[in-house]
Amino acid sequence: MLRSGDERPLGGFPATRHSALAAIRSGDEEQRRRALDVVAEAYWRPVYSYLRLQWRKPHDEAADLTQEFFTHLLGKDLLSRFDPRRSRLRTFLRSCIDGLVANEHRAQGRLKRGGERHATFDFEEVRAAVERLHSPALSPEERFEQEWARGLFTAALDRLRRDCEREGRAPHFELFEQHELSEGPGRPSYAGLAKRFRISTSDVTNRLAGIRRRLRATVLELLRESTASEAEFRAEARALFGKDPP
Amino acid sequence: MTRLDDAALLRLRDGLGEPDLTGTRYRILGVAGRGGMGTVYEVHDAELERDVALKVLDLEDGAVAARLRQEARILACLEHPGIVPVHEVGTLADGRTFCTMKLVRGERLDRHVARVESLAERLRIFLRIADAVAFAHSRGVLHRDLKPENVMVGSFGEVLVLDWGLAKVRGSPTRPALGIDVGGRPPGATGEGAVLGTPGFMSPEQEQGRSGEMDERADVFSLGAILRALLPDRPPRAALAMAAKATAPRREDRYPDVLSLAADVVRFLDGAAVSAFHEGLLHRALRLARRHRAALGILAAYLIGRGLILLFTRR
Numbered sequence: 001m002l003r004s005g006d007e008r009p010l011g012g013f014p015a016t017r018h019s020a021l022a023a024i025r026s027g028d029e030e031q032r033r034r035a036l037d038v039v040a041e042a043y044w045r046p047v048y049s050y051l052r053l054q055w056r057k058p059h060d061e062a063a064d065l066t067q068e069f070f071t072h073l074l075g076k077d078l079l080s081r082f083d084p085r086r087s088r089l090r091t092f093l094r095s096c097i098d099g100l101v102a103n104e105h106r107a108q109g110r111l112k113r114g115g116e117r118h119a120t121f122d123f124e125e126v127r128a129a130v131e132r133l134h135s136p137a138l139s140p141e142e143r144f145e146q147e148w149a150r151g152l153f154t155a156a157l158d159r160l161r162r163d164c165e166r167e168g169r170a171p172h173f174e175l176f177e178q179h180e181l182s183e184g185p186g187r188p189s190y191a192g193l194a195k196r197f198r199i200s201t202s203d204v205t206n207r208l209a210g211i212r213r214r215l216r217a218t219v220l221e222l223l224r225e226s227t228a229s230e231a232e233f234r235a236e237a238r239a240l241f242g243k244d245p246p
Numbered sequence: 247m248t249r250l251d252d253a254a255l256l257r258l259r260d261g262l263g264e265p266d267l268t269g270t271r272y273r274i275l276g277v278a279g280r281g282g283m284g285t286v287y288e289v290h291d292a293e294l295e296r297d298v299a300l301k302v303l304d305l306e307d308g309a310v311a312a313r314l315r316q317e318a319r320i321l322a323c324l325e326h327p328g329i330v331p332v333h334e335v336g337t338l339a340d341g342r343t344f345c346t347m348k349l350v351r352g353e354r355l356d357r358h359v360a361r362v363e364s365l366a367e368r369l370r371i372f373l374r375i376a377d378a379v380a381f382a383h384s385r386g387v388l389h390r391d392l393k394p395e396n397v398m399v400g401s402f403g404e405v406l407v408l409d410w411g412l413a414k415v416r417g418s419p420t421r422p423a424l425g426i427d428v429g430g431r432p433p434g435a436t437g438e439g440a441v442l443g444t445p446g447f448m449s450p451e452q453e454q455g456r457s458g459e460m461d462e463r464a465d466v467f468s469l470g471a472i473l474r475a476l477l478p479d480r481p482p483r484a485a486l487a488m489a490a491k492a493t494a495p496r497r498e499d500r501y502p503d504v505l506s507l508a509a510d511v512v513r514f515l516d517g518a519a520v521s522a523f524h525e526g527l528l529h530r531a532l533r534l535a536r537r538h539r540a541a542l543g544i545l546a547a548y549l550i551g552r553g554l555i556l557l558f559t560r561r
Contacts, residue, residue, distance in 0.1 A: 149259060
């Protein structure tokens with residue numbers, strides 16, 4: 001079972017670097033389950049946020065539907081219908097969610113009868129984040145893309161934070177967090193951060209650059225694990241970093 | 247869990263897409279253009295205090311990185327006013343390959359010619375493109391992706407051929423062109439069956455991946471397609487014939503090289519007969535009349551004057 005706050009790193013999936021989707025189709029149940037964990041890590045937040053923001057589902061219902069969605073993904077072998085030559089995984093998953101919502105009553109019925117849950121996600125924290133958002137009206141495609149990007153960056157930041165803590169570099173991540181992720185108008189200056197962290201301004205520059213590099217690598221690592229082909233990976237990476245329209 | 251509001255998300259998406267210029271002497275000023283695999287930034291070189299173009303891959307990729315390095319090496323060997331000079335090639339702290347080159351301020355050929363009415367002026371621009379390509383051919387380099395989007399017309403009228411990313415050096419393993427050590431295989435060599443280029447401007451042999459058959463005439467084809475794009479809606483028949491000959495499906499039917507094509511264009515501009523067009527008597531007379539318009543005008547004025555004098559003196 002996977003919780004977003006678990007210490008177990010999800011990276012380093014065996015075999016090839018983008019084996020997660022291939023492994024989901026394998027006959028080995030354990031491999032399939034672990035591969036789904038990788039996909040779930042990248043997608044559970046966007047699925048929940050999409051249900052909240054696009055379908056206007058209340059928290060409890062959105063959380064149930066998200067659980068149900070990933071249970072179906074494995075149990076009903078939905079991903080075996082995914083053809084990477086025809087669409088991106090992101091587009092395929094969104095259409096599956098829309099289908100799930102359309103059959104919401106039946107889906108809820110199955111859940112109440114006690115369908116096996118694949119994973120337990122930490123919805124409360126995402127709930128708080130979603131309810132603080134004031135996102136403008138977006139098309140379903142734009143909404144899911146936005147939430148997919150937010151989910152991927154969030155997962156990467158969480159992974160990077162754990163790595164930094166393990167390496168004794170928690171202050172490096174904290175510095176980055178204060179500079180890049182601070183909310184509201186204006187960001188702290190390098191000089192201000194240098195004073196706050198009692199380091200030189202050039203150290204601030206170097207640490208921020210180092211964390212940015214690692215974050216980029218982590219985002220790409222997660223993306224590679226949750227895309228079906230090299231072409232899809234490249235296309236999604238370009239969209240993610242604003243090089244192409246989503 | 248990390249909270250990401252829309253502003254922070256946008257900042258991260260844009261910020262992580264930008265090249266990591268830590269440890270370099272460059273500072274990003276803006277985006278100059280985007281391609282299929284990379285982005286060109288306008289950057290400031292703090293060391294030399296000038297603005298240059300920095301081309302960087304969007305993602306690190308061994309094969310594409312090798313191609314970018316090769317492009318830089320080829321450009322470094324092609325010193326010509328019509329070919330953009332390269333300054334530096336290397337790897338950034340984030341692992342991405344980059345190269346810097348002269349920043350060309352101007353506009354793409356296709357946009358520029360929309361404002362140029364005169365066919366003669368358009369053809370003079372074409373000749374400058376042909377001159378740069380002919381020079382590259384003389385050094386054994388095929389461009390292989392010539393199209394209006396890859397030609398820049400500068401604000402002072404300079405014409406530059408850009409994007410040599412698909413260029414191929416036609417050297418043998420034992421006698422490499424340009425002095426580049428190609429390690430047994432010429433840089434840019436594409437395997438039989440690989441298709442690189444732009445539909446509409448690619449020769450049939452390039453489109454069909456017959457890389458072994460590709461020589462200077464493949465670029466002649468692309469130049470012919472550019473020439474056709476420069477012609478007006480109702481072009482002179484001789485000009486159309488030049489474009490048709492350059493873009494003949496069989497390479498044997500094309501101009502043998504860029505200089506032959508350029509020579510025909512010069513002849514056309516001079517009002518002389520072009521090799522691509524077999525003109526009839528009437529067409530020839532009209533062309534000669536146009537070519538010698540001034541002399542014919544003087545002769546006509548003289549004859550009319552003489553006629554009037556005769557008319558009045560007889561009275």
